[in-house]
Every structure is written in C-alpha cells, then in structure tokens.
Amino acid sequence: MPNADKTTKKIVVLGGGIGGMNVLRKLKDLKNISATLIDPHLFHICKPALHEVAAGSLAPKDNGFPFTELARKFNFNFIQAKSQSIDTNTRTIQLSTGDVIDYDWLVIACGAVPNVFHIEGVEEHAYFLNNTADADDIYKKVQIGVRAASQQKRSFKVAVIGGGPTGVQLTAELYKTFAKRHSPSIDVSIVEGAPKLLPSFAENIGLNAAKRLAQLPVNVCLNAQVSKATPEGIFLKDETFIPADMVIWTAGVKANTSLKVLLPDFEFARNGALVVRNTLQTTKDPRILAVGDCAFIADKPLPPTAQVARKEGIYVQQTALPALLEGKTPESFVYQDQGSIVVLAQYAGWAELPSGKTYGGKGLGNCFAHFLHNCLFIRQQYELGGLSFVVKKFLKKKLS
Ligand SMILES: Cc1cc2nc3c(=O)[nH]c(=O)nc-3n(C[C@H](O)[C@H](O)[C@H](O)COP(=O)(O)OP(=O)(O)OC[C@H]3O[C@@H](n4cnc5c(N)ncnc54)[C@H](O)[C@@H]3O)c2cc1C
Structure with a gap:
C-alpha cells in the first residue's frame, strides 16, 4: 500500500466501475501521489456483460475482479465503504466505517442507478x-x-x-x-x-x-x-x-442519487449527474472531478455508456491529474466516438461505425459484430487482469 508524506498528493476515487478503474489503472505512473478507492462493493464488474449473468450465460465470478487484487496490482488503497458526507472546506470524506479520509483531488465515479420516472408500481x-x-x-x-x-x-x-x-x-x-x-x-x-x-x-x-x-x-x-x-x-x-x-x-438510468446528499450545493443536470467543465472538474469545486454516468459535460453532453466512462477515466489519469498536480490548467477533454455494437446472443449482431456505416444481421457482417463484441470484453479483462489472466480464462473455457 502506498504511504503518504507531506509532499505526497492524495487522490481519492469514489466508485471503482469502468470510469473509476480507468482513472486508477495507471495512476502509479504519476510521482508523489497516493491513490485510494472507496467503493461499497468488493468487486469491479463489467456492467455491459450483466445481461449474460442474468441469463446464466456468464458466471458472476467471470465478470468480476476483486478490488483487493486490483489494489495490489495497480498500487492503490482500497476501502470497502459508503461515503456519508464530503466536506469541501476541509477536503475530507466521512465514511460509513467511521473513518474520515482526506484528499487533495477527488474523482467521483459512482455510476448510475435505474430511473423509473415515477411510473406507478x-x-x-x-x-x-x-x-x-x-x-x-x-x-x-x-x-x-x-x-x-x-x-x-x-x-x-x-x-x-x-x-x-x-x-x-x-x-x-x-x-x-x-x-x-x-x-x-x-x-x-x-x-x-x-x-x-x-x-x-x-x-x-x-x-x-x-x-x-x-x-x-x-x-x-x-x-x-x-x-x-x-x-x-x-x-x-x-x-x-x-x-x-x-x-x-431496463428503460432508463439516472446518476447515482447519493451524490445530491454528498454534495448538496453542487450543480446537477436533469438526470442527476454532476455538471462538469471540459476538464471534467465540477463547476462548483475544481478539486472535485467527475467521470462516467455521474458526470454531465455542460458544453457537450455525452450518453451514459461504457465507452464514454472509459475515455473520461483515461483522460483524468493521463491529462487532467498530471496537469493539476503541476498547478497547470488541463487541456480539455475531447471525445471521439468509436461506434457502437449490439449483439442478440448468437442470433444476430450489428456494429455501427462513427461514419454511420453499419454491419451485421447476417453473414460476415454478423461475424464482424460478434468479433468486435468479444474483443471489447477481452480488452477489459486484459487491461485489468493482464495477458496471463486472459490466456488462463480462455484455456479454462476451452477445456471445460
Ligand atoms: C445491464 C447494463 C448493460 C449495459 N450495456 C452497455 C453496453 O452494451 N454498452 C455500453 O457502452 N454501455 C452499457 N451499459 C452502460 C455502462 O455499463 C455504463 O455507462 C458504465 O458502466 C458507466 O461507468 P461508471 O464508471 O460511470 O459507473 P459504473 O461502471 O456503474 O461503476 C460505478 C461504481 O461506483 C460504485 N458506487 C456506487 N455508489 C457508490 C458510492 N456512494 N460511493 C462509492 N462508490 C459507489 C459502484 O459499486 C460501482 O463500482 C450498460 C449498463 C447496464 C446496467
């Protein structure tokens, strides 16, 4: 676990989903920082594969990485807890465990929850x-x-x-x-x-x-x-x-509702997400950034997708935090869409490229969409587990 002295800057990430883990994955490359993840769950999960878990096609253990293992591998502290309040003056977070932890930079990545739009029942x-x-x-x-x-x-x-x-x-x-x-x-x-x-x-x-x-x-x-x-x-x-x-x-999501309790004076969008600038810093406090489903870029709103969360997480780790740690203004986040994929089990799949060109439904296009879909899942496993993890999983699947 990283130790903090006076010159060490403390980066705390709330939420270890797709956005949060992409912030944490390579933070160890930055000098003089200590990183801490706070998440109420014990496992990072890939939400885009949850429908396969719900249908029994994918075992829950094959869709989860223990945060304790990720913390060892990527050199951050992990605290399993809920955050109960944030004091932006003292820069401290009160946790459900009774602990109070302080931060220099806080990244909010708590994701989304279902939105039922007040429909009865x-x-x-x-x-x-x-x-x-x-x-x-x-x-x-x-x-x-x-x-x-x-x-x-x-x-x-x-x-x-x-x-x-x-x-x-x-x-x-x-x-x-x-x-x-x-x-x-x-x-x-x-x-x-x-x-x-x-x-x-x-x-x-x-x-x-x-x-x-x-x-x-x-x-x-x-x-x-x-x-x-x-x-x-x-x-x-x-x-x-x-x-x-x-x-x-499955008809709608809104940003994690706990945010309004944690940061009652902050600016929120209609979907409950924290309004952020192009540097993903919140409009109210530049020391607090937000990524993924709980961030709303006022100038250019983006959809709540895994692709957006991943890119925002990487931007915070590679561009925003290094600049902020040096007292500089970060370059703006620029989102480049890489297209979308949807797969109906083995029956059909489609890929839509940023140009608007579409592939799929049947024949080679269908194989292409399924191939891309599998590649995205394997990439996520590779980024968190490494090559040996992916090879082990592949061999286990083939031999079982
Ligand atoms: C069933 C399903 C299928 C999806 N399919 C697709 C798809 O095919 N393609 C696509 O692009 N997107 C898909 N999405 C959307 C995509 O998964 C999300 O956009 C993405 O996961 C957002 O990443 P995130 O980091 O913002 O949040 P998440 O990945 O949701 O992570 C949030 C993390 O915050 C933690 N947390 C929650 N509350 C707190 C708290 N108070 N304090 C600290 N931590 C907290 C959670 O435990 C979790 O680890 C799907 C979503 C779902 C639910």
Whole structure:
C-alpha cells in the first residue's frame, strides 16, 4: 500500500466501475501521489456483460475482479465503504466505517442507478439490472418460474421494459438460455415506448433487431408506453394490459442519487449527474472531478455508456491529474466516438461505425459484430487482469 508524506498528493476515487478503474489503472505512473478507492462493493464488474449473468450465460465470478487484487496490482488503497458526507472546506470524506479520509483531488465515479420516472408500481414490482445481485435475482426468478410454469404446462411470461441495448440484449439472452430446454418454457415480451427498438442506433439496426427478435419468437411491442406495473403484468398508456409473471425494467438510468446528499450545493443536470467543465472538474469545486454516468459535460453532453466512462477515466489519469498536480490548467477533454455494437446472443449482431456505416444481421457482417463484441470484453479483462489472466480464462473455457 502506498504511504503518504507531506509532499505526497492524495487522490481519492469514489466508485471503482469502468470510469473509476480507468482513472486508477495507471495512476502509479504519476510521482508523489497516493491513490485510494472507496467503493461499497468488493468487486469491479463489467456492467455491459450483466445481461449474460442474468441469463446464466456468464458466471458472476467471470465478470468480476476483486478490488483487493486490483489494489495490489495497480498500487492503490482500497476501502470497502459508503461515503456519508464530503466536506469541501476541509477536503475530507466521512465514511460509513467511521473513518474520515482526506484528499487533495477527488474523482467521483459512482455510476448510475435505474430511473423509473415515477411510473406507478415499477419500483415495487419490477426487477432491475444494475449489479451482480440484481443479475443473480433475475436468473433465479426466471429459472424457478420456468420450471414451475412448465409443470403447469404453460409458459413463464417475462416482460422486459426498455428496447435499448440492455433490454434487447437481455431479451435475446433469456430466450437463448430458457426457451429451448423446456417446452412450453418462456414467453418474452419486449416493450418500448419509441416507434423502433434501439432508438440510439441507426434506423436499419432497430428495424432488423425487431424482426430478428420476432422470429425467435419474442413479442415485440413498439409505441408502447408503460403507465403502471402490477404483480400480474403491465398496463400501457392506451390501457392495453400485457400479462407477465415477471417484469424487468431496463428503460432508463439516472446518476447515482447519493451524490445530491454528498454534495448538496453542487450543480446537477436533469438526470442527476454532476455538471462538469471540459476538464471534467465540477463547476462548483475544481478539486472535485467527475467521470462516467455521474458526470454531465455542460458544453457537450455525452450518453451514459461504457465507452464514454472509459475515455473520461483515461483522460483524468493521463491529462487532467498530471496537469493539476503541476498547478497547470488541463487541456480539455475531447471525445471521439468509436461506434457502437449490439449483439442478440448468437442470433444476430450489428456494429455501427462513427461514419454511420453499419454491419451485421447476417453473414460476415454478423461475424464482424460478434468479433468486435468479444474483443471489447477481452480488452477489459486484459487491461485489468493482464495477458496471463486472459490466456488462463480462455484455456479454462476451452477445456471445460
Ligand atoms: C445491464 C447494463 C448493460 C449495459 N450495456 C452497455 C453496453 O452494451 N454498452 C455500453 O457502452 N454501455 C452499457 N451499459 C452502460 C455502462 O455499463 C455504463 O455507462 C458504465 O458502466 C458507466 O461507468 P461508471 O464508471 O460511470 O459507473 P459504473 O461502471 O456503474 O461503476 C460505478 C461504481 O461506483 C460504485 N458506487 C456506487 N455508489 C457508490 C458510492 N456512494 N460511493 C462509492 N462508490 C459507489 C459502484 O459499486 C460501482 O463500482 C450498460 C449498463 C447496464 C446496467
């Protein structure tokens, strides 16, 4: 563990997700600093693979890195705790463990939580997919539900609300795992308020994804705005009722709600994210930076994606902190989009390049999208675990 003396600058990172870990990964390259991660969980997880954990296609342990191991490898301190308050005058953080720790620079990377937009019954009756425990709950509920329903010679009905990448990918994975093993088994509906699936992707990808899901068959409901969730299913605004044994909400996120408690005087965007300048420093206090889903760049808002969180984390580590430590103004963060990928289990996949060109659906384009998707997961594992970790995982998978 790094020791701090008077010349050592203390960098504290709140949240070890994609943004936070990309800040911490190479901080050891900076001189005279000590770095500390505070996170209430014991494991770093790759959220974009959670739908595979929820469907049982990926074991939770294969999607998590213990923070204690990462701390040893990348030379930072790890404290498992919740932060209860931040005093920006004394630059101290009060933790749930009773400890008070001080910082010279604080990076907030607490991520996002589901946003249910005050829709009646969703909080009480829906399942969410935001962490490993959520994914585990979904898997258990579907597994038990499918078994019980098939004994009654009926299908277990699941309604996934939200036709963005999380909802679409989860729907396909659930179908892949549960549909073929028991017959009748699972009956999945995907419910999207917009006229097409994957509204943030190119038109043809949304249309083709809906077509491919309908062929499985999945019940694709478009222009379907949910007004209420009950234990028996969901009501739409036009009063249609979609019966469901289980409702899963993937239709929106907002920045971690604890931020408003921690920093009540700070400037927040409508989605609850901290408003930051182009250097990712908060508008209220230049010693506090924010990255990922809980940061909102006032000049150029970016979507809450893994790609954005990763790039912001790398920028803070490589550009912002080195300049700030030398008393200089950092160069602005410039985001270059590298495109997007969506994969419907083994059934289909699409890649959209920054130029707007799209590949996928079938043939070589489909293989290309799956290949890129796998590369991104392997890159994340390589960056945190190293080459030997990736090779070990690969061999274990091949030999099992
Ligand atoms: C199911 C799912 C699928 C997704 N699929 C994709 C995809 O295919 N492509 C894509 O680009 N993006 C995807 N995303 C979005 C992407 O995962 C996020 O944009 C990205 O993880 C944001 O990174 P982050 O570092 O801001 O937050 P996170 O990765 O969420 O990390 C937040 C960290 O903060 C910790 N934390 C929480 N509260 C506190 C606190 N009070 N104090 C300290 N630490 C705290 C958490 O334990 C966690 O470790 C998906 C998200 C989900 C949930």
